[in-house]
Amino acid sequence: MNPLEIAKGIYWVGSVDWNVRTFHGHTYATSRGTTYNAYLIVDDKVALVDTVYGPFAKELVERIREIVPVEKIDYIIANHVETDHSGALPEIHKYCPKAKVFGTAKCKEGLYKNYYLDLDFQVVKTGDTLKLGKRTLSFMEAPMIHWPDSMFTYVVEDQILMPNDAFGQHYATSERFDDEVDQAFLMDEAAKYYANILWPLSPIIIKKIEDVQKANIPIKMIAPSHGIIWRKDPMKIVKAYLSWGKNETKQKAVVIYETMWQSTEKMARKMAEGLTDAGIDVKFYDVTTADKTEIVSQMLDAKGFLIGSSTHDNDMLPTIAGFLEFLKGLKPKNRIAAAFGSYGWGGGATQSIERDLKDAGIEIAQPAMSVKYVPDENEAKKCYEYGVEFGRLVKK
Ligand code: FEO
DSSP states (O other): OOEEETTTEEEEEOOOOOOEEETTTTEEEEETOOOOOOOOSSSSSEEEOOOOGGGGGHHHHHHHHSSSSSGOOOEEOOOOHHHHHTTHHHHHHHHHOOEEEEEHHHHHHHHHHOOOOOOOEEETTTEHHHHHEEEEEEEOOOTTTHHHHHHOEETTTTTTOOOTTOOOOOOOOOOBGGSSHHHHHHHHHHHHHHHIGGGHHHHHHHHHHHHHHHOOOOOEEEEEEOOOOSSSSSHHHHHHHHHHHTTTTTTEEEEEEEEESSHHHHHHHHHHHHHHTOOOOEEEEETTSOOHHHHHHHHTTTEEEEEEEEOTTTTTOOOHHHHHHHHHOOOOOOOOEEEEESSSSSSSSSHHHHHHHHHHOOESSSOOEEESOOHHHHHHHHHHHHHHHHHHHHHO
């Protein structure tokens, strides 16, 4: 694949990682792969904005060589320390050891602790600029979007924002622009990315977007470090971030459960029927078999969660327990939930679920529903009614 000129003198020189299926350890299932986007700006001075993941370093070098000798790079802009964007820095640095590296103070510290390289590093702050010739780069610190070192780079004359991880998607494609791909897949991957990585940082994200809006910076293109570049309608993803960041929800409920001998599953199915008949958009997952990255993504705009588990050792089952632990870290706001499950004698699962939901800051909207052993016809009907009632609360 050749480098792609995304604006005059500005090239995408990144890599497409078609095969990656897990990210951030095993916390994120990248079912559609990802890309590591790096950008080369050729002016009187040559600047490389970010690099790629280490195993793709050679590809980056070859792609840059299609445009200029790598030795000609004057500046490397390090928007973010994380290894998927800085991993190829040591390789690039071999070709241009005198290139000056620009990043935040935390970036300087982080790059040193990752690579132990003697870099000519210039710390930048919000508002600092770098003249390349006809073009100017303007830097904007973006701490905790999503690491303390994160920074956005703005190409002033071309009105291109390079916000690194923000507005990205784990989406490997041969196309590079938003107007070239399936919109449903694009927004699905953007939502998945927000839900699983950025959701807990929502207040910081909202503040950063408001700061950019107040500064009245014109944005013609958003070129993130993963996935598709937003050129047709960059505001589409900004509006989506504002909605997700404000925890706006729809009349939608997600039923998530773990079952031992299918009694809890029977309850879940009846509750889902009740929700559906109440006019609610329902998503339904057995947490032991479903893709947890997708579940979280579906929770992002859902008002209600019904969480179920069979009782085992007076507690909930371990997979749902692990899932609720993960959910706690995502800090959802403005949500309602309820717990349900089947038990044989002592019970205990629904109490543990309610405890974890409360710890996650989620309102318990109705008392838990438990059924001894297998639900009979009357209990199945009650589960259905439970779903209808929860649907009414979701609509409120
Ligand atoms: Fe894509 Fe935070 O790295």
